[in-house]
Amino acid sequence: MFSRAIFTRTPLRFTPTACSRRAYASAATDEPKRSNALVYSAIVGIAAGAGYYYYTTVSEDKAALGPPEITLKGDGEWVDLKLADIKSVTDNTKKFRFELPSENHVSGLKVASAVLAKYKAPTDEKPTVRPYTPVNDEDARGYLDLVVKRYDNGRLSKHLHSMAINQTLSFKGPIPKYEWTPNKHEHIALIAGGTGITPMYQLMRSIFRNPEDKTKVTLVFGNISEKDILLKEELENLENTYPQRFRALYLVDNAPLSSKRATQGRVTKELLKTVLPEPGSGNNKIFVCGPPGMYKAISGVKNSPSDQGEVEGILKELGYKKEEVYKF
Ligand SMILES: Cc1cc2nc3c(=O)[nH]c(=O)nc-3n(C[C@H](O)[C@H](O)[C@H](O)COP(=O)(O)OP(=O)(O)OC[C@H]3O[C@@H](n4cnc5c(N)ncnc54)[C@H](O)[C@@H]3O)c2cc1C
Numbered sequence: 554m555f556s557r558a559i560f561t562r563t564p565l566r567f568t569p570t571a572c573s574r575r576a577y578a579s580a581a582t583d584e585p586k587r588s589n590a591l592v593y594s595a596i597v598g599i600a601a602g603a604g605y606y607y608y609t610t611v612s613e614d615k616a617a618l619g620p621p622e623i624t625l626k627g628d629g630e631w632v633d634l635k636l637a638d639i640k641s642v643t644d645n646t647k648k649f650r651f652e653l654p655s656e657n658h659v660s661g662l663k664v665a666s667a668v669l670a671k672y673k674a675p676t677d678e679k680p681t682v683r684p685y686t687p688v689n690d691e692d693a694r695g696y697l698d699l700v701v702k703r704y705d706n707g708r709l710s711k712h713l714h715s716m717a718i719n720q721t722l723s724f725k726g727p728i729p730k731y732e733w734t735p736n737k738h739e740h741i742a743l744i745a746g747g748t749g750i751t752p753m754y755q756l757m758r759s760i761f762r763n764p765e766d767k768t769k770v771t772l773v774f775g776n777i778s779e780k781d782i783l784l785k786e787e788l789e790n791l792e793n794t795y796p797q798r799f800r801a802l803y804l805v806d807n808a809p810l811s812s813k814r815a816t817q818g819r820v821t822k823e824l825l826k827t828v829l830p831e832p833g834s835g836n837n838k839i840f841v842c843g844p845p846g847m848y849k850a851i852s853g854v855k856n857s858p859s860d861q862g863e864v865e866g867i868l869k870e871l872g873y874k875k876e877e878v879y880k881f
């Protein structure tokens with residue numbers, strides 16, 4: 554369990570061009586041979602074991618408490634939660650901790666699901682409602698953590714970033730997304746852009762904190778500069794603790810690479826062909842979550858929350874079927 558992750562940093566077989574947010578180009582110009590050598594960059598695990606310690610500590614705490622109370626019951630009720638803490642994550646992203654009604658309350662979320670947040674400015678006719686994926690453990694008591702990126706013209710994200718401690722925000726939910734049960738798939742691949750990491754992290758946490766769940770996880774996290782890797786510590790912790798089952802590939806736009814953590818470039822067909830489980834090769838699933846342009850290039854867009862739409866883009870070109878892909 555404390556074995557160390559020792560991956561060599563191999564150059565990736567794709568053109569390392571700078572790209573903008575919208576540049577999830579779908580076309581790889583020539584057909585590369587499928588390489589068996591999975592190429593990942595990762596760091597050597599120094600703090601392996603921290604995750605295990607955390608897991609046991611949480612379990613013991615839990616045993617001392619009685620059954621939890623549920624905050625968000627899926628009954629359509631809005632619940633006001635008080636902002637208790639704010640931590641800076643990157644230049645434009647913060648982690649917000651909301652207090653649940655008591656120390657004995659849990660959020661009520663199951664994996665994978667989201668909450669809805671609602672805000673109405675005094676001048677607004679209608680409230681703005683947006684979904685967010687909490688990053689705390691589902692059985693954490695007393696709080697709910699959101700990691701939210703601020704958009705300059707973003708109605709809800711801008712409000713959230715302007716909130717002061719002790720102000721409240723209305724929440725309801727949960728909104729079920731993809732119900733996870735242990736070992737539902739043998740291998741899952743998660744392709745995320747920006748804050749699209751949050752539902753992926755929810756899945757990963759649920760898998761790795763359950764000793765019965767043996768699912769292998771490959772993460773491709775793109776469209777970021779190195780300093781913008783959200784949930785970096787949390788992801789490193791998983792990489793170090795589960796080097797056999799968790800592999801992460803970080804792609805950055807055009808930032809100069811100072812560390813071994815990230816690789817320059819973009820998510821291309823050629824790259825995905827090397828790191829994803831082969832189409833039709835078993836009980837595998839590919840999850841996609843990111844900005845609209847990313848869905849378009851990689852998986853095709855969703856028609857609606859209840860209609861996944863057809864698989865398009867790179868994943869279609871690579872031969873994945875509808876049942877092998879889930880768009881968050
Ligand atoms: C299931 C689900 C879970 C989500 N979880 C999270 C989460 O954990 N953390 C988080 O920060 N966000 C998350 N989001 C996105 C979130 O719901 C909002 O879309 C986001 O906060 C922007 O809302 P807004 O009201 O601030 O911006 P809006 O008023 O909706 O948009 C304002 C401007 O921002 C731009 N913009 C908005 N969203 C994006 C985007 N994703 N990429 C590029 N440009 C964009 C728009 O083009 C527009 O110009 C999630 C979305 C879904 C569907």
Ligand SMILES: *[C@@H]1O[C@H](CO)[C@@H](O)[C@H](O)[C@H]1NC(C)=O
Binds near residue numbers: 718719
């Ligand atoms: C928030 O509320 C608590 C309890 O009411 C109070 O002790 C604390 O000083 C408040 N914090 C701020 C920043 O207003």
Ligand SMILES: CC(=O)N[C@H]1CO[C@H](CO)[C@@H](O)[C@@H]1O
Binds near residue numbers: 776777806843
């Ligand atoms: C979703 C997301 O994080 N998009 C970012 C991708 O990278 C560009 C350039 O660094 C940012 O401007 C986007 O906001």
